[in-house]
Amino acid sequence: MQVSSTIRDSFIQFVEGLFPNLTTEDPLFNVLALSAILLTSAIIYVVARLLIRPQIAHWVYRSNNRWDNALHEHGFFRRLMHLFPALFIYIATPALIQDEAVMHGIVIKCAQLYMLYSGLLALYALLSTVEDVYNASALAKRAPITGFIQVTKLAFAIVTILLSISLIVDRSPLLIVSGLTAIAAVLLLIFRDTILGFVAGIQIAANRMFNTGDWITMPKYEVDGEILEIGLTNVKVQNWDKTISTLPTYSLTTEAVKNWRGMQESGGRRIKRAIYIDVHTIKLCDNNMLDRFAHIRYINEYIDKKKNELRAYHRDYSIDESDLLNSRRLTNIGTFRAYLEAYLRKHPQINQELTLMVRQLPPTELGLPLEIYCFSAEKEWVKYEKVQADIFDHVLAMLDLFDLRAYQRDGYWPLAAHRDTSLYTPVEAESPPPHNE
Template sequence: MQIATSIRDTFIHTVKDVFPGLTTEDPLYNALALGFIVIAALIFWLLARVFLRAQIALWIKRTKTKWDNALLDHGFFKRLMHLVPAIWIFMVTPVLINDDTVLHGLLLKGSQLYMLFSALLALYALLNTLEDIYNESHLSRKASITGFVQVAKLGFSILVLLLSISLIIERSPLIIVSGLTALAAVLLLIFRDTIMGFVAGIQIAANRMFTTGDWIQMPKYEVDGEIMEIGLTNVKVQNWDKTISTLPSYSLTNEAVKNWRGMQESGGRRIKRAIYIDINSIHLCSQDMLDRFSKIRYISDYIDKKLNELRAYHRDYSIDETDLLNNRKLTNIGTFRAYLEAYLSKHPRVNQSLTLMVRQLPPNELGLPLEVYCFCVDKEWTAYERVQADIFDHILAMLPQFDLKVYQRDSHLGSAGYLPASGHSAPAVYSDHATPDE
C-alpha cells in the first residue's frame, strides 16, 4: 500500500511540475497516466523478454533434462513474459486513475483479458510439450494422446472464452452457461464431429486399436500408408506414394480398416502367391525321371521313402508294377510340391516357426494353381519383395527340371473377334498351351 501511494504521489507531483494547476479529474491527466502506464508496461515487457527470458534460457541449457528444453522450444517462457505487463497494468491502474472513470474500467478489464489469453497460450505450449515428451516415450507405441491434448485445449479455450464474456458483461459465468442450454441442440450440431472424434479417441486409446506409425489400409478412402497423427477430429495418413490423406477420426471405428501392426510385431510377413501349372504337362514319373529326381539333394530322401511305400503297397495287395490301372506311381507335380516344401524349409529368410506349405488350389481355365504359403523374416517392404522375387525366380527356373510348364496365354491369340476378309481362309487357331510349330 505504501508503494502504491508513493507511486501515485510521485507521478502527481511530476505532472504538476510540468502542468501547474492540473488536477486528477482533468482529461489531460488521464491521458498522461494512460501513456505512462502503457509505456512502462512496454518497457517491463522488453526487459523481461531480453534479460529474464535470456537468463532462463541459459539456465535451461545448463541442465541435463529434456523437458525444460521442450518448454523453451514451444515458447512457454516467451508467452509467460506477457504476464509481466498485464500484471503491471492491473496493479497500477487503480493507483493512478480514479475508479469512477471509464478509462479505469477499460484498463482493468483489458489487463485481465490480457492475462487470461497469455495464460491460455502458455498452457497451450505446456500441453504441446507434454505431447512431445509422451511421443518420444515407448508408451506412444501403445496409444496416442494427440486427441486428448486437443480436447484439453478446446476445454481451456471454452473456459477462457466464458470467463472473458463474463468479465466484459460483468455477469457470473454460471449465468452464461445456463443461458447456453437453450442452444444445446445447435451446439451439438456444430460440434458433432468433435464429439464423435472424442468418443472415437477414447475407444482407440482404451482398446489400443491404432497409434501413430501403424500401417493401415482403407479401400473405401483409397488409404494405404502409415498414420502420422490421430487428432481430435481428423487422422492424417501418409500413403506409400507420399500423398497425405485426411480422414474423420471416427472413421477408424466406424469403417472397415486393416491394421498391419500385427504383422510388424510378429515373426514374419506373409508370402501368399500362386503360379499356374499347365495341366497338360502333369503326368506320372518314369523311372528315368525318378533317377533324375533322386539326385536332387532336397528330395533324395523323399524319393527313397515314397518308393519304399509304393513297393510295400504293391506287395501287400499283390499288384504288378506293370499294371497301369491298379498300381500307384509318383507324379511330377507332387514331387515338385515336395521339393518346394523342402526348399522353403531350408531357406534362411523364411520363418520356420510359422505356417509353411505348398498347396494346390482348385484348377480352372488357367491351369492348376500351385500356391506358396509361408512367412518372410524380413518385414521391410523392399527386403520382403526381394526375398519373394528370389523364391519365385527359383520356382520358375526349376519347373522344367520336373517336366512341368507354367501356363501363359499366347499374346497372338488376343484377337478372338477377328473376322477374315471375303475369299480368305480364317487364320489357324491354337490352344493356349500350344505354339504354331506344334
C-alpha cells in the first residue's frame, strides 16, 4: 500500500505540473494514467529484451545441457518476459486509476488475461522442450509421447479458456464448467477426432504398436513409407516417392496396417517369388543328362548320392535300369530344385539361419510354379532388390542347362540344340498346357 501511495502521489505531482487545473476525478486524468502505465510497461519489456535476454542466451550457449538450448529455441524465456509488463500493469493500475472508474476494471482484467496467456505460451514452450529432449533419447523409439504432449497442451488451453471466461463475466470457473454439461454432446461432436486420437495414442503407446521411423503400409490410404510423426489427431507418413500422407491417428488401430519393424529388427528380409515352368519340358533324366549335371559344382555330390541310392534300389528289387516302367529315375525339375537349394545355401547374401527352401506350388494354367522362399541378409530396399534380382537372373539363366523352359503366355523361348525338337511347338495364349502332362 505504501508503494502504491508513493507511485500515485508522484504521478499526481507530475500531472499537476503539466495541467495545473486537472483533478483526479477528471476523465483525462485516467487517460493520462493509462497511457503512462502502457508506456512504462512497454519500456520494461524492451529493457528486459535488451538486457536480460542476451544474458540468458549467453548462459544457455555456454551450458553443455541440451534442455536449456531447447528452452531457448522454443522461446520459453522470450515468452516469460511478457509477465514483467503484465505484472506492472496489474500493480500500477490500482495505484493510478480510481476503483470507481470503468477503465479500472477493464485494465485489471486485460492485465490478468495478459499474464494468463503469457504463462500459457511459456508452458507450451516448456512442453515442447520436454518433447524434444525425450525424442532425442533412446526411449522415443519405444514409446512416442507426441500425442500425450498435445493432449496436455489441449488440456491447459481448455483450462485457460475457462479461466478467461470466468474473469470476463466475473463468475466462478466451477459455475462455467457446470454450464458446459448442457452442450456436452456438441463438444463431443466437435472433438470427436481428438478423443478418438487420444484413445488410440494410449493404445499405441501402451502396446508399442508403432513408433516414429517405422515403415508401414496401408493399402486403403495408399500409404507406403516411414512414420514421421504420431500426433494427437493426425499421423504423418513420408511415402517412398517422397510424398507426405496425413491420416487420422485412430486409423492405426482401426484399419489394417502392416508394420515392417519386425523385418527391420530381424536377421533378414523375405524373398518369396515363383517362376512358372512349362510342364511340356519336365521329363525323366537319362544317363547323359546326369553326367552333364554331375559337372555342376553345387550338385555333383547330390548326383553321386542319388545315383548310388537308385543303383542300390534297383539291385535290392532286381529291377533292370533300362526298364522305364518299373525303374526309379530322377527328373530334371527335381534336380533343378535341388540345385537351387544348394545354390542358395552357398549364397553369401542369404541368411542361412532363417527359413530356406525351394518348393513346388500347385500347377496352374500358367505351368508349374517353382517358388524360392528365403531371407536376404540385406534389408535396405535397394540392396535387397539387387540381391533378389541377381538370384532370379541366375535362376532363369540356368533353366536351359536343365532342359527346362519358363512359361510365358504369348509365345515360347528358343531351346538349346541338345533338346528334343518336339519341344519347339509354340504355346498359344488361348490354349495353355494342360495340368496332367
